Amino acid sequence: SQQGEEDPQALSIQEGENATMNCSYKTSINNLQWYRQNSGRGLVHLILIRSNEREKHSGRLRVTLDTSKKSSSLLITASRAADTASYFCATDADAGNMLTFGGGTRLMVKP
Amino acid sequence: ETGVTQTPRHLVMGMTNKKSLKCEQHLGHNAMYWYKQSAKKPLELMFVYNFKEQTENNSVPSRFSPECPNSSHLFLHLHTLQPEDSALYLCASSQAQGARLGYGYTFGSGTRLTVV
Numbered sequence: 001s002q003q004g005e006e007d008p009q010a011l012s013i014q015e016g017e018n019a020t021m022n023c024s025y026k027t028s029i030n031n032l033q034w035y036r037q038n039s040g041r042g043l044v045h046l047i048l049i050r051s052n053e054r055e056k057h058s059g060r061l062r063v064t065l066d067t068s069k070k071s072s073s074l075l076i077t078a079s080r081a082a083d084t085a086s087y088f089c090a091t092d093a094d095a096g097n098m099l100t101f102g103g104g105t106r107l108m109v110k111p
Numbered sequence: 112e113t114g115v116t117q118t119p120r121h122l123v124m125g126m127t128n129k130k131s132l133k134c135e136q137h138l139g140h141n142a143m144y145w146y147k148q149s150a151k152k153p154l155e156l157m158f159v160y161n162f163k164e165q166t167e168n169n170s171v172p173s174r175f176s177p178e179c180p181n182s183s184h185l186f187l188h189l190h191t192l193q194p195e196d197s198a199l200y201l202c203a204s205s206q207a208q209g210a211r212l213g214y215g216y217t218f219g220s221g222t223r224l225t226v227v
Contacts, residue, residue: 030211035218042113042201042218043154050213088154092210098167099210101154 004032004072004089004102012108019076021105023089024069032065032072033099035088043088046074081111114138117202117219125227126192132222134185134202142208143185144216145177146201154201160185161208192226199223 004023013019023032031050035043049056049065049072056063062075076083086104093100115136124130134143145157159167160179174196176188185202203216 031213033215035216040199040221040223042115042117042220043203043216044113045215045217048213048215090210090216092213097209097211098156098159099216100156103151103153 004091004100006087006089006102006105008105009103010106010108012110013079015079015081015109015111017079017109019079019083019107019109021074021087021107023072023074023102025072025089025091025093026070027093028067028070029091029093031092033090034061034063034072034074035090035101037086037088037104039085046087076107079107079109081109083107084109113217113219115202115204115217115219117200117222119222120220121223121225123225123227124189124192126194128192129188129190131189132187132200132202132224134187134219136183136202136204136217136219138204138217140204140206140217141182142205143179143182144203144205145185145187146203148199148201148221149197158187159208166208189224192224194226197224197226 004025007022033048034046037043060077065072088104090101147155158177178186199221201221202219205214
């Protein structure tokens with residue numbers, strides 16, 4: 001099944017800096033979602049962007065979608081230590097109409 | 112709490128044991144999912160239930176047996192597991208099945224399973 005692929009696999013920044021994570025996928029999609037997972041916990045839905053949207057904001061989160069490049073980015077501005085987590089993109093590109101997840105980006109924000 | 116509750120949080124079982132994982136949601140969602148998360152691997156979809164009916168079995172070995180008695184409850188029955196089955200098992204729900212509809216998934220906190 002089709003998966004998004006996040007880049008980088010791991011990212012370490014200082015508190016207050018911005019963090020950017022990227023997601024690439026291979027076939028056309030109707031929507032793309034971003035999730036956060038704190039260590040050993042379940043995933044939390046952050047934001048959904050539809051294929052006809054180019055940018056969405058939610059608090060300190062900014063998501064962009066470039067369907068021509070089949071890629072999305074998640075920007076976290078003014079990062080905090082509490083943002084330390086793994087971030088996953090998920091797409092509906094699977095032929096079975098299932099949500100499929102990428103391998104995630106592990107973000108560490110140092111205080 | 113996300114609205115999806117999984118029990119137990121941790122489980123250690125021998126290869127000859129039989130145990131069950133439980134998932135419960137009271138969000139009014141109609142679709143429920145089991146995922147397996149192993150170290151350094153993407154999330155693996157195992158089973159999907161929509162309105163209590165199983166709609167997806169992602170080639171999961173028969174030692175994993177799901178049960179969905181109603182739209183609010185989902186079980187994963189385990190028997191004669193192998194050490195490589197050790198993982199975090201996540202339950203999720205969504206308003207409806209069908210990723211193209213664009214509904215977000217609500218996940219439970221997971222059950223950390225260790226097979227010894």
